[in-house]
Amino acid sequence: MALIVQKYGGTSVGTTERIKNVARKVKASRDKGDDVVVVVSAMSGETNRLLALAEELAPNPPAREVDVLVSTGEQVTIALLTMALEQLGAPARCYTGPQVRILTDSAHSRARILDIDAKQINEDLQLGRVVVVAGFQGVDESGAITTLGRGGSDTTAVAIAAALKADECQIYTDVDGVYTTDPRVVPKARRLERITVEEMLELASLGSKVLQIRSVEFAGKYKVPLRVLSSFKEGPGTLITYExxxxxxxxxxxxxxxxxxxxxxxxxxxxxPGIAASILGPISEAGIEVDMIIQNVSTSGATDFTFTVHKRDYEKALGILEGNKEKLGAREIYGDPKIVKLSLVGVGMRSHAGVASTMFKALSAEGINIQMISTSEIKISTVVDEKYLELGVRTLHTAFGLDDENAPVEAEDEKA
Amino acid sequence: MALIVQKYGGTSVGTTERIKNVARKVKASRDKGDDVVVVVSAMSGETNRLLALAEELAPNPPAREVDVLVSTGEQVTIALLTMALEQLGAPARCYTGPQVRILTDSAHSRARILDIDAKQINEDLQLGRVVVVAGFQGVDESGAITTLGRGGSDTTAVAIAAALKADECQIYTDVDGVYTTDPRVVPKARRLERITVEEMLELASLGSKVLQIRSVEFAGKYKVPLRVLSSFKEGPGTLITYExxxxxxxxxxxxxxxxxxxxxxxxxxxxxPGIAASILGPISEAGIEVDMIIQNVSTSGATDFTFTVHKRDYEKALGILEGNKEKLGAREIYGDPKIVKLSLVGVGMRSHAGVASTMFKALSAEGINIQMISTSEIKISTVVDEKYLELGVRTLHTAFGLDDENAPVEAEDEKA
Known part of the structure; x- marks a missing residue:
């Protein structure tokens, strides 16, 4: 008998039929003898419906009231799921974030969890009840309703699992696990049985949006065994490990x-000295986030400095640099929005030399020119022309032996 | 400068446009120098939408979870109204029932208010804020969300007015006051400037559904000056008085x-002795509520016993009586669902003789036969054939000088 926290996202509870499906899955865990705490999001579409109402009243609605508004979304889901569970004969109790109580700071719409009171949940579990908790929301010291920001339900689930010292935190979603890469780009992509939390963090921040990154950090910090799996398809999913x-x-x-x-x-x-700060200072003051930064060793007293920003900030950043060109004493400002970043992630590369050279050789064999390189302990990122996205990912996937040999035969589409 | 509690029902906040209208009305009171606390219901249709979701999951959903579900309706409205107020430049804060905190007993879906903590509201008012509170909901000792039952938002408004010792509690609705009778039946019906709480209670329980009866009882108990007025039309409405x-x-x-x-x-x-109990015992055991009861003095050791029930319980009640006929030793059981009850209400009748005789004379002059009579201190009720409803009400309205002489000329429609 284990204590399991299960989290179901908006798509998984998007209709009353799907809520019934979730209730059956929860009951099945219960019937196996596990204690179950369920964390749910708002029904898909509900948060956007509420925000649209707000925008009819105020173009820029105050965050405090937005939290009061959107937190009703999960409250509806917890009530409906609890009814569905009781209808199946599984005794259940539901709680909003403030009721649990999930204490957060007061940063409305992006609050951080400070503490969770596990007493009420433990009492209900001891009485044999399934406990259903609203994700994404909490309460600050003053009693105001807060939300954790989009995707925050994952963080709620992990935080509750940590507070309860649960045996496993299961994140149910619409994909059946973490893949070696995006299966839409590489049909031979393979589901991973397990992945370390560090790898998951690098993969998540690089765009594999299976789990909310803050929830993974949280899980890593408290060593919560985290599993990603599908609401709609049976299977073991992917376990995120720490050892x-x-x-x-x-x-x-x-x-x-x-x-x-x-x-x-x-x-x-x-x-x-200070040239990097002179270049990036005005960029960060304009609220633009910078990702990769590369500065080459200087020759003849001059240096070339390159960095990447989100595409939506490209024009703004370019304008700032152009405006500062004389002050910086730069010869030229150059920009390119038509790029893509490819990254290898793996804790194994720490102890193996030659990963980088294998990567560069494989790309060059396909005629792909590397524009930037940046490395960390468990990641190597390269920037290439955006037209090489599919070819580059596919090439690396094969070069590092990740292909699923049982996958359907890949369609021929060389260099798109 | 006065302290006013204003309550707006579901129709008054049914769309974002109407919420803006409410915000303008609240701001106008504020600009006059009044402190304003606003109590709102769920947007019209919302509670039914939520209950329909519940019924898809459980034919008879548990009351505890229904309260969690439907209480989101007012929570949405308080957030939206507060945004609209801030958009107009009126600083505002909103609170759910549990946040205020409105403490109730644990009778889910029909809870009674036990206590209101006015501290937070007073603090906000002192800071110049409009305070927006969710009607209809509260929290019990254990922290569970409760609701007061349909129409409970009126009760919330009155209870808050009592707790704050407000100067007036204004109930905004879709009618512009309390009328001498239903204007759809008598076009000459007049809006009353004022009415006593006792009269209001008799009128409300008799079918003039302007205010929720519990809120009127509450107002009477705490002597809260209560005013009914229209959200959509300017005017002083009707003041409910206690002196x-x-x-x-x-x-x-x-x-x-x-x-x-x-x-x-x-x-x-x-x-x-005990014949009344023998007749009515099985009726009340079947959960049927009885309204009027009349037993005539007996002649020759036998008595005729008459009572009224809701039309929906008529067949059931008739069946029960038929089944008990022999046991009761009755000669005959007789029923008639085609009746209507007409009632005169007025505290003035206490000190005036002759009201009853004027009533009976007026009805008989129109050939209306009276089947039952029942009286209380401030009310006289008669039961007549249902076909005399319109004629009877119109006749009494004129006989007691209630007609509005400025009303549009009434269409000729004698004895429908």
Missing amino acids: ENPMEEPLISGIAFNRDEAKLTVLGAPDV | ENPMEEPLISGIAFNRDEAKLTVLGAPDV
Whole structure:
């Protein structure tokens, strides 16, 4: 008998039929003898419906009231799921975030969980009840309703699992696990049986949007065993692990890519102390987030400085650099929004030399020119022309032995 | 400068346009220098939408979860109204029932308010804020969400007005006040400037559904000055008063009617002690509520016993009486669902003789036969054939000088 926290997202509870389906899955776990706490999101579409109402009243509605408004979404779901469970003969109790009580800071619409009172949940579990908790929401010290921001239900589930010292936190979603890369790009992509939390963090932040990144950080911090699996399809999903066992670790776990970035280069700036701060200061003051940053060793006292930003900030960032060109003493400002970032992720690469050279060789064999390189302990990222996205990912997937040999035969579509 | 509690029902906040209209009305009161607390219902249709979802999951959903579900309706409205107020430049704060906190007993779906903590509201008012509170809902000792039952938002408004010792509690609705009778039946019906709480209670329970009866009882208990007025039309509405000033009281304030009752008679039952209990015991055990009860003085040891029930319970009640006929020793059981109850209401009748005789004379002059009579201190009710409803109400309205002489000329439609 285990204590399991299960989280079902908006798509999984999008209709009353789907809520019945979730109730049956929860009851099945219960019937196996497990204690179950369920965390749910708002029915899909509900949050947007509520926000549309708000926008009819105020173009920029105050965050405090937006939280009061949108938190009703999960409250509806917990009530409906509890009714469905009781209808199936499974005794259940539901609680809003404030009721549990999930204490957060006061940063409306992006609050952070500070503490969870597990007493009420434990009491209900001891009475044999399924406990249904509203995800995404909490309450601050003053009693105001807060929300954790979009996707925050994952974080709620992990935080409750940590507070209860649950045996496993299961995140039910519309995919059946974490894949070696996006199966829409590489049909031979394979579901991973397990992945380390560090790899998951790199994959998530690089665009594999299976789990909300904050929930993974949270799980890592409290060592909550986390499993991603499908609401609609039976299967073991992917387990996110914390113990490292390099002997068993595959070299590379997955290949992530990000098409949302744009590249900016300051050419021939004087290589003096503080030049990086002079270039990036005005960018960050304008609220623009920077991802990769590369500065080459200088030759002849001048340096080339390149960084990437989100595509939506490209024009703005370019304008800022152009405006500062003289002040920076730069020879030229150059930008390119038509790029893509490809990343290898794997804890195994720590103990293996040659991952980078295998990567560069494989790309060059396909005639793919590498524009930028950046590395961390468990990740190597390269920036290439966006037209090489599919070819690049497919090439690396094969080069690192990730292909699922049982996958359907891939359609021929070389260099799109 | 006064402290006003305003309550707006579901129709008044049924769309975002109407919520903007309410925000303008609240701001106008604020701009006059009044402190305003606003109590709102769910947007019209919302509660039914939520209950329909519940019924898809459970034919008879548990009351505890229904309360969690439907209480989201007012929570949406308080958030939207507060946004609309802030958009107009009126600082505002909103609170759910549990947040205020409105403490109730644990009778889900029909809870009673036990206590209101006015501290938070007073703090906000002192900071110059409009305070927006969700009607209809509260929280019990254990922290569970409760609701007061349909129409409970009126009760919330009155209870808050009592707790704050407000100068006036204004109930905004889709009618512009309390009328001498239903204007759809008598076009000459007049809006009353004022009415006593006792009269209001008699009128409300008799079918003039302007205010929820529990809220009127509550207002009477705490002597909260209560005013009914329209959300859509300017005007002073009707003030519900507590001081009695018989010199100024009109004889009759209004005429109520009820077409939902049916009449049952046990003829020739032995006039022995306990016969009333023998007749009505099985009726009340079947969960049927009885309204009027009349037993005539007996002649020759036998008595005729008549009572009225809701039309929907007529067949059931008749069956019960038929089944008990022999046991009761009755000669005959007789029933008639085609009746209507007409009632005169007025505190003035206490000090005036002759009201009853004027009533009976007026009805008989029109050939209307009276089947039953029942009286209380401020009310006289008669049961007549349902075909006399319109004629009877119109006749009494004129006979007691209630006609509005400025009303549009009434169409000729004698004895329908």
